[in-house]
Amino acid sequence: MDPNHLFFTHFRDGAIASRIEGQHRGALPSVIVIGAGISGLAAARSLYDASFKVTVLESRDRLGGRIHTDFSFGCPVDMGASWLHGVCNENPLAPLIRGLGLSLYRTSGDNSVLYDHDLESYMLFNIDGKQVPQQMVIEVGDTFKKILEETGKVRDEHTEDISVSQAISIVLDRHPDLRQQGLAHEVLQWFICRMEAWFAADADMISLKTWDQASANLS
Numbered sequence: 001m002d003p004n005h006l007f008f009t010h011f012r013d014g015a016i017a018s019r020i021e022g023q024h025r026g027a028l029p030s031v032i033v034i035g036a037g038i039s040g041l042a043a044a045r046s047l048y049d050a051s052f053k054v055t056v057l058e059s060r061d062r063l064g065g066r067i068h069t070d071f072s073f074g075c076p077v078d079m080g081a082s083w084l085h086g087v088c089n090e091n092p093l094a095p096l097i098r099g100l101g102l103s104l105y106r107t108s109g110d111n112s113v114l115y116d117h118d119l120e121s122y123m124l125f126n127i128d129g130k131q132v133p134q135q136m137v138i139e140v141g142d143t144f145k146k147i148l149e150e151t152g153k154v155r156d157e158h159t160e161d162i163s164v165s166q167a168i169s170i171v172l173d174r175h176p177d178l179r180q181q182g183l184a185h186e187v188l189q190w191f192i193c194r195m196e197a198w199f200a201a202d203a204d205m206i207s208l209k210t211w212d213q214a215s216a217n218l219s
């Protein structure tokens, strides 16, 4: 989108309205897009390219929605999205990012402790600052996987959707052996929090029916 065509109006409560205007667009059909996250901006761009007159309404005082980089420490910290999955192939952002000349950094299992997904590289610490034994993290991780597998059976039994949190409770009632005690219980809570962080929603707001339905090419 040509930024010259994007006009912003800041309302008193911090909300943003932007009008994407081109020459001779006055008589064209007009569309209002609500939300200036990546979806709204992509929709606005497509509509603009298809010769619509577009107004984007955003309730926050910034663009980007869940894509937001904080620079208050003097270095960039992504508060939301940071990974581009499938850069080499079908991710539609890849050509856009290449076109903008933005830098990309490959992340892999062997060059970072904090940012990677493999359990072996996680270091958890208890409330006294002592490292949780890695073996416990791995074992509780395996238990969490089993709990999630069992929630799949709960899903098959329910026609109505329920939350992941409700499903986990049902599984733990049925399989008390999967319950954890003491420090292991806290590690299990950490796995649940990690899932919540991934979806940016509490477990009682995550849909049991659809939480694992997204597909991503991680190459």
Ligand SMILES: Cc1cc2nc3c(=O)[nH]c(=O)nc-3n(C[C@H](O)[C@H](O)[C@H](O)COP(=O)(O)OP(=O)(O)OC[C@H]3O[C@@H](n4cnc5c(N)ncnc54)[C@H](O)[C@@H]3O)c2cc1C
Pocket (backbone or CB within 6 Å): 034, 035, 036, 037, 038, 039, 040, 057, 058, 059, 060, 063, 064, 065, 066, 067, 079, 080, 081, 082, 083, 084, 085, 197, 198, 199, 200
């Ligand atoms: C912590 C975190 C990490 C993530 N990591 C990744 C990652 O590494 N890679 C990846 O691909 N994805 C990641 N995601 C997911 C990705 O950020 C989202 O899928 C994507 O940004 C969603 O974009 P969206 O435009 O659909 O929604 P949003 O970004 O949520 O945008 C919606 C916009 O609409 C506005 N809005 C809502 N209601 C109204 C209203 N009534 N009136 C006006 N404005 C309104 C909101 O303020 C917001 O700006 C992550 C998400 C989070 C939270």
